[in-house]
Amino acid sequence: MQPILALTAAGLVALLATAGTVLLLRPHLQRLLDEVCGTHARAGFWVAVSLLTIGICGLLAGTATYGYPSAPDASAQDVFLGGVTQLRLLLVGLLGSVLAVAWGLVQAIRSFERRADARAYYQAMQAQTPPPSAPPASGTPTQA
Amino acid sequence: MSTFAVAGAGTALVAAALAAVLLALRRTLAPTFVELCGERHRGAFWARMCQVALVAGTLLVVLVGAALSGSLDPHTPALAGVVSLLRWGLVGLLLSLGAVAAAAGTFTARLGRHAPPAYGGGSIPPQPPPQA
Numbered sequence: 001m002q003p004i005l006a007l008t009a010a011g012l013v014a015l016l017a018t019a020g021t022v023l024l025l026r027p028h029l030q031r032l033l034d035e036v037c038g039t040h041a042r043a044g045f046w047v048a049v050s051l052l053t054i055g056i057c058g059l060l061a062g063t064a065t066y067g068y069p070s071a072p073d074a075s076a077q078d079v080f081l082g083g084v085t086q087l088r089l090l091l092v093g094l095l096g097s098v099l100a101v102a103w104g105l106v107q108a109i110r111s112f113e114r115r116a117d118a119r120a121y122y123q124a125m126q127a128q129t130p131p132p133s134a135p136p137a138s139g140t141p142t143q144a
Numbered sequence: 145m146s147t148f149a150v151a152g153a154g155t156a157l158v159a160a161a162l163a164a165v166l167l168a169l170r171r172t173l174a175p176t177f178v179e180l181c182g183e184r185h186r187g188a189f190w191a192r193m194c195q196v197a198l199v200a201g202t203l204l205v206v207l208v209g210a211a212l213s214g215s216l217d218p219h220t221p222a223l224a225g226v227v228s229l230l231r232w233g234l235v236g237l238l239l240s241l242g243a244v245a246a247a248a249g250t251f252t253a254r255l256g257r258h259a260p261p262a263y264g265g266g267s268i269p270p271q272p273p274p275q276a
Binding site for chain 1: 165168169171172173175176178179221223224227228230231234235237238241242244245248252
């Protein structure tokens with residue numbers, strides 16, 4: 001088995017897996033970022049950046065030639081194991097990029113919730129009614 | 145396969161990846177910067193600036209990476225050379241995209257401190273204060 005054939009086949013699998021991940025995440029990410037970002041333009045930009053990051057990382061990891069033997073007379077088993085290593089790196093890259101995007105989303109949601117709490121507090125101050133809670137300070141949990 | 149053919153095939157793949165990224169950002173980049181800058185012409189300028197940075201950054205990384213890794217070496221198998229060029233292009237795209245996203249994120253946070261957008265909903269919507 002030629003290493004080039006194995007690399008091409010595993011690269012095609014990587015392309016399909018990356019495209020599937022991006023298509024699977026896209027509608028949910030769009031709805032979530034529409035809510036968190038506040039405006040459609042910002043949400044669209046961050047959806048595009050997030051999905052492109054996942055796609056590029058997936059393709060980058062899925063085209064790794066790290067595991068293939070360099071000797072031209074390598075056995076079929078070595079080539080197969082090289083392909084398995086390539087697919088393993090694809091999964092690491094996809095999972096890492098999805099986790100990085102998820103971490104960014106969690107930060108954005110926390111910031112969004114702090115702003116929502118602060119806005120409710122200052123609206124209550126303007127209306128001269130008892131505020132629902134103290135204004136949230138960064139890093140400290142709000143008291144019920 | 146000659147060195148020129150490897151370089152041509154790799155450049156074509158990098159150009160395709162670059163075009164896909166620019167196409168994906170085409171409809172969202174300009175409105176975001178118009179919103180951040182407040183003026184249409186300023187937003188258009190920075191959006192165009194980001195596109196130029198994406199293209200230039202990617203090509204720079206491809207050229208430097210190809211020289212460092214020997215992708216165009218005559219002894220490198222042709223497909224391995226093309227894949228190597230594509231991988232350097234993806235690295236350049238990722239770095240350039242990160243730089244653009246960092247700039248947009250910084251200015252979004254800065255704008256949010258001065259003029260937060262009108263939030264229509266959320267996981268914790270503002271609650272009306274309890275009546276005394």
